[in-house]
Amino acid sequence: MTTLKEPVVEYGKNRFTMSAYLNYKNSLLERQEYCRAEILSLSSASLRHNKIFSNLFGELAFRLKGQNHTPYGSDMLLHIPENDLFTYPDISIINNDMMVSSNTKGTSRPSVIIEILSPETKNYDRGEKFALYRDLSSLKEYILIDAESIHVEAFRINYNDNWELEEYKEPGKQLEIKTVKLCIAVADIYNGTKLG
Numbered sequence: 001m002t003t004l005k006e007p008v009v010e011y012g013k014n015r016f017t018m019s020a021y022l023n024y025k026n027s028l029l030e031r032q033e034y035c036r037a038e039i040l041s042l043s044s045a046s047l048r049h050n051k052i053f054s055n056l057f058g059e060l061a062f063r064l065k066g067q068n069h070t071p072y073g074s075d076m077l078l079h080i081p082e083n084d085l086f087t088y089p090d091i092s093i094i095n096n097d098m099m100v101s102s103n104t105k106g107t108s109r110p111s112v113i114i115e116i117l118s119p120e121t122k123n124y125d126r127g128e129k130f131a132l133y134r135d136l137s138s139l140k141e142y143i144l145i146d147a148e149s150i151h152v153e154a155f156r157i158n159y160n161d162n163w164e165l166e167e168y169k170e171p172g173k174q175l176e177i178k179t180v181k182l183c184i185a186v187a188d189i190y191n192g193t194k195l196g
Contacts, residue, residue, distance in 0.1 A: 048195075051193050063184075080136055087129070093179065109136065114143040116145045118148075125144060130155070142154075151169050153168075154176070168186050170186065171185070
């Protein structure tokens with residue numbers, strides 16, 4: 001197995017069926033993705049990444065409590081049947097009516113996916129991974145949060161079913177998550193990170 005930086009698989013490695021991946025993943029302690037018949041190990045997150053996650057997830061959990069949407073952290077396995085991606089988004093927000101039960105733990109249909117970018121994964125998260133996520137018919141917003149600078153990118157489906165980008169680069173701005181009708185101050189997302 002290799003650690004996921006830009007997703008590069010080990011040379012000479014075997015290819016896997018989905019079933020083999022699911023059996024293999026259940027025997028491991030580390031998180032891994034399955035993408036196009038390849039298994040990729042995920043690298044550990046930095047302290048700043050974890051601080052951003054805690055700030056944002058805590059705010060979402062508090063503000064969505066009792067609502068029709070629930071935020072889930074990076075232990076929630078997401079499966080996209082359209083392209084057979086199995087992955088662990090940093091945060092996914094799921095409409096409670098859209099939870100899909102199956103024989104694979106955590107399989108779901110998120111309305112919002114949030115990824116916290118690291119230098120090793122940002123190109124993958126912005127490129128190939130976003131392309132794979134777009135196969136989800138339930139997905140309405142894809143939010144990328146830079147862990148190295150104050151920069152939030154919010155991609156949203158518009159009325160013509162096209163993805164539009166809105167960027168937030170100032171602590172005084174409010175990140176709007178339209179799907180769940182709430183705003184979170186960018187300063188609150190980056191609180192305690194020593195950025196800005």
